[in-house]
Amino acid sequence: MMRYLSRSNNYSMDSLRKDFLSGTIVGVIAIPLGMAFAIASGVKPEYGIYTTIIAGILISLLGGSKFQIAGPTGAFIPVLLGVVMTYGYENLLIAGFLAGVMLLLMGILKLGSLIKFIPRPVTIGFTSGIAVIIFTGQVSSFLGLTGIKKHEEFIANLKEIILHIHTINGYSILTAVICLVIIVFSPKWFPKIPGPIIGLLISTIFAAVFFPGQVATIGSAYGEIPNKLPSFHLPNFTIENIIKMLQPAFVIAILGGIESLLSAVVADGMSGTKHNSNKELIGQGIANMVTPLFGGIPATGAIARTATNIKNGAVSPISGIIHGLIVLLVLLLFAPFASHIPLASMAPILMVVAWNMSERKEFAHVLQTKSSDSLILITTFLLTVFTNLTTAVEVGLILAAILFVKRMSGLLTVAKVLPDQDSEQKKVKPHVVHEGHDCPQISIFTIEGALFFGAVQMFEKSIMSTINHRPLVLILRMGKVPYMDTTGEGTLTSIVNNFQKQGGQILISGIQAQPLEVIRKTGLIHELGENHLFEHTGDAINFALTNLNYNKCIGCKHFAFQECSQLSKPQQMQEIGRKMTVQV
Secondary structure, eight states: OHHHHHHOTTOOHHHHHHHHHHHHHHHHHHHHHHHHHHHHTTSOHHHHHHHHHHHHHHHHHHOSOTTOOEEOOGGGHHHHHHHHHHHOHHHHHHHHHHHHHHHHHHHHTTOHHHHTTSOHHHHHHHHHHHHHHHHHHTHHHHHTOOSOOOOSSHHHHHHHHHHTGGGOOHHHHHHHHHHHHHHHHHHHHOTTSOHHHHHHHHHHHHHHHHSTTSSOBHHHHHOOOOOSOOOOOOOOOOHHHHHHTHHHHHHHHHHHHHHHHHHHHHHHHHHSOOOOHHHHHHHHHHHHHHGGGGTOOOOEEOHHHHHHHHHTTOOSTHHHHHHHHHHHHHHHHHHHHHTTOBHHHHHHHHHHHHHHHSOHHHHHHHHHHOSHHHHHHHHHHHHHHHSOHHHHHHHHHHHHHHHHHHHHHHHOEEEEEEEOTTSTTOOEEGGGOBTTBOOSSEEEEEEESOBSTTTHHHHHHHHHHHHTTOOSEEEEEEEEOOOBOHHHHHHHHHHHHHHHHTTOEEEEESOOHHHHHHHHHHTHHHHHOGGGEESSHHHHHHHHHTTSOHHHHTTOOOOOSTTHHHHTSHHHHHHHHHSOOOOO
16 A cells, blocks of 8 residues: 555545545445356355455556556356356365466466457357356346256256245345335435445345345355454365366356456546556466455456446545455454345346446347347347356357458459549549550559459459450559459459469559568569559559560550550550659
């Protein structure tokens, strides 16, 4: 904390007061959320509190976002629940530690910016899918159903609810409704007090006074929450366990990286600051390596808590540190009382979290576009709900990449052009070319768009059809080709070789820096000849006109260039051949 105070010349007691206020408010909000997220993830509620304390303080200390509040989040729930059910809690700690190592390496290798390139429809799709899973996962607690078994599959969990609907508990519903109503309306009634805390307290007291012992509580389901510091515990790090947990750890790391950087971006927009994405990943990595050693679950930046932190006047990362210390203080002083909280009171908190994270407006907005993004969104959403997050993100990214390539390939245009003699500047245009007006010896093509693996087939087809007509000179105008990959270069090399074998010459005009660098590295520039590269198309045409077979020009009626009227006359051909001028 003193490090931050010493770094900021403007930090004052007033700043500390603001940080203390915002940190306290966020800390109070984080307590029920931490327990709720832990329970929904299939672990004991105190593990969520431990995560809030340790990860919250470390990420504020070491992260790259000034206002980031970190801890367990809803986005992790389906992933962590799946890991716990498949591998057990002990292996979840190993997965969390490995995820921390991966995040740390991502930050050290400066991969923070790469996560930002995940398409928005994929992010919205899996976030909305997670929201559906969280919401439906709380229906049984809301209704007070008994005998419910948790499953990884969404459909299996729905079947459990239907099969046990006869065990519905009216007291649980009443408790949950009281909490939900208070959460929804408390911002209007008590704008200064966090709604989840009010709802939790009032519904818990109501249930304890009017129907004690009639609803399941945290204590009856998970035992009493200990009011002590978490103890150090080294997970069973064996080669077998590490290899087994690499894939789940990778999913946790990617999801944690995405969530934390999205939260940091939101914080930037609200506060006018700029986060350091790589430093943020390093902080997230260290926090997730330390937290499992004290029984905590994976953590990441929490968008809602970060926004609350900023709205309540936070000045520096100290607010995040205070938030962790407040949770620690509550744990030490009031943990036994938390055991009496009904599970029905926790359910509405998570349902509201799910509703808020569902991104329903963004979801509807993307659907309205009726574009390929809509297909990516729906696919990712459905796979998240009905399979798992790993499959959803992988398929979403692959589908996004395929559709992106398809869109980009459609943007490449190859048009045959000639100088427009009716225009003042004699610029080359495609509409000038037609059957009776097309030079038999010089073909000019304008290429627009990226020349990459997804577009080379159309490019090659357009150019090769011209080669079959065997012109003497082929001019490629590449001033509007911003990028060329090795597939594009290979296709261009093939065209050059085929054309030169037939005795023709290829000239390139206006080539940009990146494609020029590619043909230099591959040696294609030597096959072309550096004297066949021109800055302007006019210079390339001048060069081409001096390399014609003038005998073929005699009697030609195409008049593609302004010199053609003279070249077609036998008596003037020799003189014009010696001195060529062109104005394009």
